[in-house]
Amino acid sequence: MMYKNEAYLKNYFLSHRDVTKDLIGMIEKDKYDYRPTPTSMSAKELVVHMLTSFHKFAAIAAGRDPVQLHEENDDWTLNELADRYTEESVRLIEMLDPAKIDEEIDLSQSMGTVMPAWRLIETAIDHEINHKGNLFVYVREMGHTHLPMFVKNP
């Protein structure tokens, strides 16, 4: 089934993650703590949430234990973190077993539901798109007016 295999899912993921990375590239270090309202996530919190959430979903879909790829206090930039998590997330998608991509995964503990691996990846992509939609507003509020399309090569 063409559209649920790991090649389809990898391209679909990257068509959005590449845009996320473009937006991250527009966030200067002195804007990491920017938040639109007092109850909003800061730019840094939002980006770290996007990168780690997708990676966690992809690990679960691939039947691996999710691991964190950074320490809060280490010296990294959001660009470096984006590269690190994206590379590892792609590796996890490539590990998806075609024979098991339709198998239901029990997410009753975390999400209160059950879904096949391919759908977990698609839900993770939707989560990325949602927060990328937040990020577009943040980056415009930082003064950028030339922003990319929301997806590359749809």
Next chain:
Amino acid sequence: MMYKNEAYLKNYFLSHRDVTKDLIGMIEKDKYDYRPTPTSMSAKELVVHMLTSFHKFAAIAAGRDPVQLHEENDDWTLNELADRYTEESVRLIEMLDPAKIDEEIDLSQSMGTVMPAWRLIETAIDHEINHKGNLFVYVREMGHTHLPMFVKNP
């Protein structure tokens, strides 16, 4: 094809559109012209763009001519418009011919590409999720702090 048929696509669409409608319900009439920055769409422009874009994509996927369901100068609220466009968009998804859902649609004029009907609907949903992500920030900036999850019953 269980997972990309019209029932799947309708539920998938509504799991996001229902959240969009919740957010629209938080926009008071005196905030319709709110825009986060001078180059941003206003709240009203953003919502109308979301409603009409999805409806247009769904019409093309169903092989119908896209029509506009409102006049700019008529007396409507965003809530009314959301109901009207959502109802009609669902009707179009229900009209998708199961035998043709995999058939490639020529979008070279509008999007410079070709994709099957099911994927056009999913791209339209991604477009909705992206702008709903914008809308979450708008609504928080209007003073709302209790916001829904980004998707219902994932």
